[in-house]
Amino acid sequence: MLNDRQKEAALHTEGPLLILAGAGSGKTRVITNRIAYLIDECGVNPWNILAITFTNKAAGEMRQRVDDMVGYGSDSIWVATFHSTCVRILRRYIDKIGYDNNFTIYDTDDQKTVMKGILKRLQIDTKQMPERAFMSAISHAKEELITPSELMKDAMGDYGSAQVAKVYAEYEKELKKSNALDFDDLLLKTVELFTAWPDILESYQERFRYIMVDEYQDTNTVQFEFIRLLASKYRNICVVGDDDQSIYKFRGANIRNILDFEKVYKEARVIKLEQNYRSTQSILDAANAVISNNRGRKDKSLWTDKGDGERIHFRQCNSAYEEAEYVVDSIIKEKREGKYDYSEQAVLYRTNAQARLIEEQLIMSGIPYDVVGGVNFYSRREIKDILAYLKTIDNARDDVAVKRIINVPARGIGATTINRVQEYANENDITFYEALKEADKITSIGRGTGKLEAFVNMIRVFRSKQEFLSLEELVRDVLDTTEYIEKMEAADKEDTEQRKENIDELINKVVAYEEEQDNDEDITLSGFLEEVALVADIDSVSADSNRVLLMTLHSAKGLEFPHVYLTGLEEGLFPSYMSMTSDDPSDLEEERRLCYVGITRAMDELTVTCARQRMVRGETQYNAPSRFIREIPSELLEMSGSGSFGRKSLPEDDGYTKEVFVRKPYAGSVAGGSYSGMSNINSPAGMSARPSAASPANRNAYAKPYIASANKTANEVSVLAGERQNTGKGTGGIRLNNGFVRSGNKPAVALGKDIGAHDEPDYGVGDTVRHVKFGEGVVKKIEKAPRDYEVTVDFKGFGIKKMFAGFAKLKKI
DNA sequence: CGTACTAGTCTTTTT
DNA sequence: GACTAGTACG
Numbered sequence: 095m096l097n098d099r100q101k102e103a104a105l106h107t108e109g110p111l112l113i114l115a116g117a118g119s120g121k122t123r124v125i126t127n128r129i130a131y132l133i134d135e136c137g138v139n140p141w142n143i144l145a146i147t148f149t150n151k152a153a154g155e156m157r158q159r160v161d162d163m164v165g166y167g168s169d170s171i172w173v174a175t176f177h178s179t180c181v182r183i184l185r186r187y188i189d190k191i192g193y194d195n196n197f198t199i200y201d202t203d204d205q206k207t208v209m210k211g212i213l214k215r216l217q218i219d220t221k222q223m224p225e226r227a228f229m230s231a232i233s234h235a236k237e238e239l240i241t242p243s244e245l246m247k248d249a250m251g252d253y254g255s256a257q258v259a260k261v262y263a264e265y266e267k268e269l270k271k272s273n274a275l276d277f278d279d280l281l282l283k284t285v286e287l288f289t290a291w292p293d294i295l296e297s298y299q300e301r302f303r304y305i306m307v308d309e310y311q312d313t314n315t316v317q318f319e320f321i322r323l324l325a326s327k328y329r330n331i332c333v334v335g336d337d338d339q340s341i342y343k344f345r346g347a348n349i350r351n352i353l354d355f356e357k358v359y360k361e362a363r364v365i366k367l368e369q370n371y372r373s374t375q376s377i378l379d380a381a382n383a384v385i386s387n388n389r390g391r392k393d394k395s396l397w398t399d400k401g402d403g404e405r406i407h408f409r410q411c412n413s414a415y416e417e418a419e420y421v422v423d424s425i426i427k428e429k430r431e432g433k434y435d436y437s438e439q440a441v442l443y444r445t446n447a448q449a450r451l452i453e454e455q456l457i458m459s460g461i462p463y464d465v466v467g468g469v470n471f472y473s474r475r476e477i478k479d480i481l482a483y484l485k486t487i488d489n490a491r492d493d494v495a496v497k498r499i500i501n502v503p504a505r506g507i508g509a510t511t512i513n514r515v516q517e518y519a520n521e522n523d524i525t526f527y528e529a530l531k532e533a534d535k536i537t538s539i540g541r542g543t544g545k546l547e548a549f550v551n552m553i554r555v556f557r558s559k560q561e562f563l564s565l566e567e568l569v570r571d572v573l574d575t576t577e578y579i580e581k582m583e584a585a586d587k588e589d590t591e592q593r594k595e596n597i598d599e600l601i602n603k604v605v606a607y608e609e610e611q612d613n614d615e616d617i618t619l620s621g622f623l624e625e626v627a628l629v630a631d632i633d634s635v636s637a638d639s640n641r642v643l644l645m646t647l648h649s650a651k652g653l654e655f656p657h658v659y660l661t662g663l664e665e666g667l668f669p670s671y672m673s674m675t676s677d678d679p680s681d682l683e684e685e686r687r688l689c690y691v692g693i694t695r696a697m698d699e700l701t702v703t704c705a706r707q708r709m710v711r712g713e714t715q716y717n718a719p720s721r722f723i724r725e726i727p728s729e730l731l732e733m734s735g736s737g738s739f740g741r742k743s744l745p746e747d748d749g750y751t752k753e754v755f756v757r758k759p760y761a762g763s764v765a766g767g768s769y770s771g772m773s774n775i776n777s778p779a780g781m782s783a784r785p786s787a788a789s790p791a792n793r794n795a796y797a798k799p800y801i802a803s804a805n806k807t808a809n810e811v812s813v814l815a816g817e818r819q820n821t822g823k824g825t826g827g828i829r830l831n832n833g834f835v836r837s838g839n840k841p842a843v844a845l846g847k848d849i850g851a852h853d854e855p856d857y858g859v860g861d862t863v864r865h866v867k868f869g870e871g872v873v874k875k876i877e878k879a880p881r882d883y884e885v886t887v888d889f890k891g892f893g894i895k896k897m898f899a900g901f902a903k904l905k906k907i
Numbered sequence: 908c909g910t911a912c913t914a915g916t917c918t919t920t921t922t
Numbered sequence: 923g924a925c926t927a928g929t930a931c932g
Contacts, residue, residue, distance in 0.1 A: 148922070177922055202921090224916090277922055312922095345921060445919050447923090467921085501908095508908050630922060648920045670919050688920080711917065712923040 096120075096127060103365045104128040107136055107304070110325075110359035111332040112352070116396045117381070117694035118372030118654065121334050125306055126159045128332065129171065132304055133164055140167040144302040144324070147175055148309050150633040152652060156308070172302070176317055177277065177628050180284040184275070185620075187294055191287050196620050198274040198485055198492040199627040203473060205229055205276050207494050212264045218257065231258045232265060236278035237314045237346035239285065242266060271525060273491040281316040288323045299327040309652075310335030310355075314346035322358075331359070337392050338385050341648060341688045343680075353392065370396040372654050372697050374403025380700070380726045381693040387725055388683045396694075405732040407701040410719055414662070414708035418451040421659045422459055424701060425642055428657060434699075436462055440643040440655040442692050444668040447710070448661065449644050456642065466645035467631035476582070476593045477600055481626065483572045487556045488619045490527040497526060500549060503581035507549070511542040527553075552576075565604050565622055573597070647692045658696035663689075663704040664717035689722045702726075855885065857906040863887060864905045873904075 096104060100120060103113045104127040115121035125145065132138040145160075147153045157173045164171075172179070181199070189195050200208070209225040235245050235258075242263035249255030269276065275283060288295035305325050307313070310333035313321070325331035333355060340349045356362045370378055378396045385391070407424075411417040421441055428434040441452050446468050456463045471477060479502050485495035501507040518536045519529035533539065533546035552575065560568055573579055579597065582590055607625060611617045632649045643655070662668055669685035676682070693700060704719045723731075857863050861873050871889035885904065 150922095175922075226918095280922090341920075342922090344919080447918090450923095470921095504909070506908070510908085628922070646920065667919090672919065685919095709923070 096123065097369055099365055099367050099369070100124045100127070103367070104131055106332075106363055106365070107132055107138075108330060110329055110355075110362040112310075112355045112359075112362055112364045113332065113334040113367060114352075114364065114392055114394060115334050115336055115367045116370060116394055117336060117339060117691070118370040119367035119396070120369075120371050121308070121367065122156060122159065124367070125156065125308065125332075125334060126163050128306070129160050130163045133167065138304060140164070140170045142301060142303040143171045143306075144179075144304070145171065145173045145306045146179060146308065146321070147173070148312055149630045149652075150175055150178070150628070151630070151635065152308060153178075154633075175628065176320070177280050178624075180280040180320070181624055181628070183284050183298070184280065184287070187287055187291070188283060190291055190294070191283065193270065193275070193283075194273045194489070194491070196273070196489050198272070198489045198495070199280070199624060200269065200272075200274045200276045200494065201473070201627060202229075203478070204274070204494045207497075208265060208268050208272075209261075212261055212268060216261065216264065218261070223254070223257070228258060228261050228265075232262045233276075233278050234346060235262060236276075236282050237316055239282065239316055239319060268493075271491070272493045273489055274494070278316070281320055285316055285319050285323065288320075295323055296327070298324055303328045304330045305332070307331070307333045308335075309339075311337050311340035311349060311352045312342045312347045313351045314348055315351075318348065318351045329359070329361075338388070338394075338687055339651060339691050341651065341684060341691060343684050349390075353390070366392075366394055368394050368396055370398045370694075371400075373398060373694060374400050374698060376403050376405055376730050377693060377696050377700050380406055380730050381690050383727055383730075384686060384693065384722055384725045385690040388686050390680070390683070404699055406726065406730055407699070407734050408723065408731045409701070409703045409734045411703060411705045412707065414448075414451050414705040417661060417703050417705040417708075418455040420703060421452060421661060421701070422455040422461065424659070425456075425461060426459060434657045435640055436642045437637065437640045438656040439659070440645070440650070440653070440657075440695070441659045441661060442645060442647050442650050442695065443661045444647060444670065444688075445662075446646055448667075452644055452661070461642055462640065463642040463644060464635065464639070466635055466643060466649045470631065471596070471599070472626055472629070474593075474596055476578075476596055479578070480569065480572065480597065480600060481623065483556070483576070484569070484619060484623060486527070486553055487560060487568075488623060490553065491525045493526045496530070500530075503576055503578055505545060505549070507542060507545050511539055511546070514538045514542075515546070560619065565608055565617060565619065566601060568619075569601055569604055647688050650695050651691050654695055654697055656697045657699040657701070658692070659701045659703065660689075660692045661703045662708075663702055663720035663723050664708070665720055666715060666717045667708070667710070668720055668722070686722065686725075689720075702731075855904070857904065862907050864907050870907065 097120075100123065103111065103124045107128070113121060113124060115124070129143060129145070132143060133140055145153075145156060147156060153173050153175055157168075157171075160171060160173065161168045174182070184193075184197070185195055188197060206225060206229065209229055213220055213225055213228070235242075240248070242259055245262055246256060246259035249259055269279070288298075302324050305321065307321055312335070321331065321333075333352070335352050337349060337352050340347060340352070343349070356364060373381075373396075375398055378398055382395050409417075409420055411420055425436070425439050425441075428439060429436060443449065443452075449465050449468060453463065453465060472481070479499060482495040482498040482502075485492050486499060490496060497512065500512065514536055515529045515533070516526060517538075518532070519526050522529070527550075529536070530546050530550050533543045533550070536543070539546070556568070556572065556575075559571060563571060579594060582593060603626070604622065607622050608617050611621075632645075635643065666674065668689070669682055673681040673685045702723060704717070704723070707714060707716055709715070855876060857873055859873050859876060862870055863873055864870055871887040873885060873887055875886035887904070
């Protein structure tokens with residue numbers, strides 16, 4: 095059943111329509127109903143409908159629901175992601191703009207390889223400007239439909255920008271030679287194709303008379319343009335989105351696409367869906383309160399008739415380790431009490447790295463879980479190797495693939511030989527593989543020729559076998575012929591087993607792909623490679639196993655769970671340090687939207703946690719609770735009592751969790767002033783960063799989370815929380831530091847690593863030691879901590895400090 | 908030519 | 923802390 099607003103949206107079929115769909119407002123229901131209505135009531139041919147999403151998962155779900163509802167003819171509706179839609183179009187027509195139709199798709203790694211080669215060739219110093227800077231500049235140019243020559247013009251002689259433009263041009267040339275497209279190209283080349291060949295565009299305009307775009311707030315300029323072109327004839331475009339959930343700016347998403355929709359499509363109808371069917375009122379109130387701190391948004395406010403529900407649980411833990419314990423204990427408790435099953439609980443975090451501690455805790459407790467994302471399956475070495483074979487078989491112009499495997503497994507073709515071949519290829523303006531075929535003509539190689547010929551021959555054989563082998567057989571044949579696994583075993587690395595499992599998994603995926611296709615002609619090597627290139631982490635998540643899900647907030651968009659744990663809500667982590675120090679205040683607003691997304695994933699219960707201390711990239715950070723927590727009205731929050739989950743109670747009463755909220759609220763401006771409210775919070779970070787460290791250029795210096803430098807190399811800057819106590823003037827620091835500092839170290843059990851990673855200190859209780867910063871002091875106590883020793887020292891003039899021996903580098907005198 | 912080690916970097920988020 | 927790219931060695 096649809097509510098009035100939803101109905102209105104579903105029934106508006108002609109002309110542009112913007113559906114502003116708040117989180118959990120049933121937008122998928124609206125879209126599917128709309129499609130059903132178009133087909134069943136308006137007599138629209140399913141063939142004329144296009145529905146675009148961002149992930150395969152979303153596309154799959156939409157397809158499923160449309161199938162359920164429409165029945166006959168639903169499979170001729172085109173439901174796909176932006177990228178796969180473009181690939182399908184390009185596979186058919188890209189030859190019109192000078193590529194082969196069997197082009198390869200380059201992922202980020204491949205791009206990087208190409209980029210490296212170019213920078214080396216152009217002798218650009220990557221210390222000045224690293225390759226990723228070029229890559230992101232080029233990517234953004236492509237997103238904005240800017241060509242290399244336009245970029246050069248825009249540079250107006252500026253050296254750096256001109257350099258980028260030059261590299262961009264080279265990069266384009268290189269990809270074209272390799273008959274490869276990167277992710278951005280998929281969109282860009284389609285738009286180019288449409289622009290260059292109006293008749294092709296028109297055929298698609300005729301086909302897609304009714305267009306729907308989901309998550310419209312995440313579209314970037316090329317995507318906008320792609321849709322605009324397709325829709326410009328019939329103007330039956332329906333976009334669904336929520337400006338408050340725009341979280342992909344870093345990838346070029348332009349929130350103006352949704353905010354200005356009515357300006358571009360003047361006759362557009364706008365419908366707001368504000369009734370939420372997912373969450374309790376408390377959760378919505380919290381979400382509304384947080385997001386209301388953003389400017390530049392379409393005003394809306396979610397409501398529900400579901401009732402208030404429980405308050406939001408909040409817990410400030412002493413360390414990230416305890417945070418993980420707390421969350422996992424709660425998961426166990428919920429399960430034990432029969433409240434929520436594992437699959438009904440999800441742990442969300444800002445950065446992938448945060449998953450590790452939670453994971454370890456789950457392992458120790460024997461709880462089934464899945465981590466979404468992290469290191470992509472397809473970017474593992476053995477997988478990339480095998481895929482490179484397949485790519486080479488499929489498109490030997492793919493230089494990156496050919497070069498990847500020419501000597502993997504090792505067959506005695508070294509760097510010198512490869513360079514010679516490349517030089518030959520450059521001189522004759524042919525691809526690397528073509529040069530290999532002419533190995534006998536490359537005079538400089540000498541004895542290596544035979545090996546190169548053998549390689550080319552091997553590829554040829556694979557290619558001819560491909561005619562009569564299934565994909566699975568082909569992969570197995572590649573493995574057998576190259577003795578890939580045997581050579582890997584011979585090298586006897588500790589991770590051989592894992593890699594073998596990964597290879598098996600790849601074969602499973604090949605088989606699954608073959609089974610997926612309706613008829614055998616659809617099974618192609620390019621098809622498989624393409625599918626592999628366009629998967630997102632979230633795509634493989636299935637709901638049917640009873641496991642706790644761990645994922646980033648970004649991955650969580652579009653999902654819902656009865657109990658959501660929002661972890662790591664700390665200044666410097668979430669909002670991220672980058673966004674806090676950015677010159678552009680909208681970066682912080684994006685973080686806030688991300689927080690909004692996180693809160694609105696929860697259906698019934700929401701637990702929000704933060705830690706006073708955590709390890710980030712080998713450094714111990716002391717972060718204040720996130721401003722986002724303070725933006726939630728305190729009456730919606732429930733502080734959980736300390737140690738309420740039994741076995742690990744805190745060494746000291748956690749009374750100041752509450753203090754966070756009796757302090758004056760966050761008083762600063764988002765735009766970059768100080769936020770003095772912060773400094774009252776009970777954490778060393780809140781006690782303000784060292785004024786001396788505040789460079790005048792950085793007006794946000796006070797906003798920086800204090801990072802205790804545990805960096806082993808820069809040991810003159812010291813290390814510990816102890817240092818913090820002295821520069822701060824509040825009362826919190828000492829307490830925080832008072833004995834219950836637990837580092838983010840992994841528990842040895844979980845990873846099977848040796849506990850005694852650090853040597854025992856060469857000093858003992860009573861000895862006098864020297865610290866780089868505090869000078870001389872007397873050792874009072876030495877305690878064993880996970881993987882280190884915690885040493886208590888009484889320094890002259892600085893008082894008693896606790897520190898980790900491994901970091902503090904105390905010298906006995 | 909292949910390897911073992913070291914130094915440096917890092918992503919915050921991903922189709 | 924973890925990973926990777928680069929270099930020194932055999």
